Amino acid sequence: MIEFVKYLPKHVLSALKGLQRHMAMTISSVSAVSVTLLLMALFFVIAGNVENFTQHVEGDLKIHVAIDSIANQDAITAMEKEIAKMQDVAAVHFSSKEEELDALIKESGSVFQRYKDKNPMPNVFIVEVKEASKIPSVTKALNAIDGIEKAEYGGESIQHMIDTFSFIRSSGFIFVLALSLIALFLITNTIKMTIYTRNTELSIMRFVGANNAYIKTPFMMEGMCIGILGAILPIALMCIGYSTLYHMLNGYFLSSMFVMQPLYPFLLQLSAVLVGSGALVGVAGSFLATTKYLRWRR
Amino acid sequence: MIRLENVSKEYKNGVHALRDINLTIEDGEFVYIIGPTGSGKSTLIKLLDGEEIPNSGTVMVENINVGKLKHSKVPVYRRNIGVVFQDFRLLPRMTIFENIAFALEVIGMKKVDIRRRVREVLELVSLQDKAKAFPDELSGGQQQRATIGRAIANHPKVLIADEPTGNLDPQMSAEIMDLLEKINEVEHATIVMVTHDSTIVDRFKKRTICLEEGYVIADIMKGGYLKHE
Numbered sequence: 001m002i003e004f005v006k007y008l009p010k011h012v013l014s015a016l017k018g019l020q021r022h023m024a025m026t027i028s029s030v031s032a033v034s035v036t037l038l039l040m041a042l043f044f045v046i047a048g049n050v051e052n053f054t055q056h057v058e059g060d061l062k063i064h065v066a067i068d069s070i071a072n073q074d075a076i077t078a079m080e081k082e083i084a085k086m087q088d089v090a091a092v093h094f095s096s097k098e099e100e101l102d103a104l105i106k107e108s109g110s111v112f113q114r115y116k117d118k119n120p121m122p123n124v125f126i127v128e129v130k131e132a133s134k135i136p137s138v139t140k141a142l143n144a145i146d147g148i149e150k151a152e153y154g155g156e157s158i159q160h161m162i163d164t165f166s167f168i169r170s171s172g173f174i175f176v177l178a179l180s181l182i183a184l185f186l187i188t189n190t191i192k193m194t195i196y197t198r199n200t201e202l203s204i205m206r207f208v209g210a211n212n213a214y215i216k217t218p219f220m221m222e223g224m225c226i227g228i229l230g231a232i233l234p235i236a237l238m239c240i241g242y243s244t245l246y247h248m249l250n251g252y253f254l255s256s257m258f259v260m261q262p263l264y265p266f267l268l269q270l271s272a273v274l275v276g277s278g279a280l281v282g283v284a285g286s287f288l289a290t291t292k293y294l295r296w297r298r
Numbered sequence: 299m300i301r302l303e304n305v306s307k308e309y310k311n312g313v314h315a316l317r318d319i320n321l322t323i324e325d326g327e328f329v330y331i332i333g334p335t336g337s338g339k340s341t342l343i344k345l346l347d348g349e350e351i352p353n354s355g356t357v358m359v360e361n362i363n364v365g366k367l368k369h370s371k372v373p374v375y376r377r378n379i380g381v382v383f384q385d386f387r388l389l390p391r392m393t394i395f396e397n398i399a400f401a402l403e404v405i406g407m408k409k410v411d412i413r414r415r416v417r418e419v420l421e422l423v424s425l426q427d428k429a430k431a432f433p434d435e436l437s438g439g440q441q442q443r444a445t446i447g448r449a450i451a452n453h454p455k456v457l458i459a460d461e462p463t464g465n466l467d468p469q470m471s472a473e474i475m476d477l478l479e480k481i482n483e484v485e486h487a488t489i490v491m492v493t494h495d496s497t498i499v500d501r502f503k504k505r506t507i508c509l510e511e512g513y514v515i516a517d518i519m520k521g522g523y524l525k526h527e
Contacts, residue, residue: 209452
């Protein structure tokens with residue numbers, strides 16, 4: 001370990017020298033990494049935004065509970081307590097029929113002003129649940145409570161959307177994982193080729209008594225550099241592309257329901273992930289390639 | 299000291315490279331190993347430098363049982379032996395100085411010590427004025443001298459030379475032989491030299507071990523190339 005640290009500057013230097021000397025190899029492996037990381041970045045952006053959409057939609061999901069108009073104030077208070085005690089309920093808000101009408105007027109226009117004298121709106125509870133998937137069961141339970149006229153939520157279609165989102169999310173992450181494996185394979189292969197071109201150098205190193213770690217470290221540094229260099233282009237493209245899209249769409253995708261991830265810290269996270277996975281994949285790739293090459297067969 | 303006891307080596311493809319070899323080479327000896335192609339010379343060298351392990355018998359070099367070495371210990375073991383190849387194997391993009399220094403960097407010698415030792419070695423192999431030259435700017439004989447310099451830089455106890463004069467004309471070969479004799483004397487290294495070159499073996503008389511089809515067929519202390527009837 002001490003030896004490793006002692007030789008680190010020398011290894012970094014020889015890695016840079018190696019990259020420079022084998023320029024064509026460097027360019028080919030960097031571009032291979034770039035393409036893979038670009039795909040990975042695309043999926044990261046999609047997955048990240050879908051995640052955001054889901055959270056937003058889920059956050060908006062509330063159960064609208066209309067209270068029977070004959071229920072008096074005491075009964076309402078009792079009901080509120082009962083609902084708040086239910087297992088999957090996160091919060092209960094009471095909204096009087098006047099507030100409901102005001103909200104309707106605000107949302108749909110002054111036409112509804114004329115109902116001011118003869119308010120048709122019921123008193124309601126707005127119930128928030130802990131998990132979107134619990135909405136149907138909570139709604140059912142609410143409907144069973146005495147004194148409640150009707151409990152409703154957006155219905156099947158919303159549930160369906162949430163399911164779709166979670167499918168996109170999980171398949172996106174599987175895809176990213178698969179892409180990382182491909183990148184690993186690509187880097188392993190390119191580095192293997194660089195090693196074959198340096199066959200003599202390696203065999204001399206072995207003959208003069210260099211141990212495997214000494215031979216391997218510069219190659220691993222090189223792999224890391226290749227990975228990091230390969231991340232630059234995708235990061236630049238993603239930053240420019242995503243911020244352009246974000247500003248063009250004003251931060252909403254298609255409808256106000258789909259809020260895009262704000263530029264900061266999302267792009268920073270994306271860059272960190274790309275640089276990190278580039279470097280990691282580069283190091284792992286060269287490790288595998290050199291280990292295979294240096295394995296003793298006697 | 300190099301000691302081989304009942305050493306046999308058979309490759310996976312069924313070739314019997316060495317059969318029941320018994321050999322002792324004392325410290326500071328200079329030994330030729332001769333024999334036709336396929337007689338097992340290369341295999342003997344591979345057993346000595348730890349590249350191959352014998353199927354049976356023991357290979358002892360400087361009291362190390364080479365056949366029983368763990369893989370991870372082989373690089374460290376190799377620091378005790380220098381190897382010179384027929385095709386030089388110098389790193390083309392390094393100067394002669396750097397090529398020799400490389401062997402010392404790898405084993406973790408201090409920079410100051412490396413510089414001192416490389417100068418010493420360059421003087422020994424008479425290449426002081428070529429320190430900054432690249433291998434392709436040197437003649438074959440000079441390149442081989444540089445290789446020898448690299449092989450002896452870390453004071454190996456054993457120097458293995460695999461046909462060091464194979465690519466050289468007779469005059470350069472003689473130069474290399476003079477150099478090897480000098481190293482044998484100055485550095486007290488045991489030298490094991492594999493060769494085809496009958497003129498050299500006849501001219502610079504040393505102990506000569508003759509291999510054929512994996513057997514030692516002659517071990518002549520006074521030297522000279524073995525003539526077949």
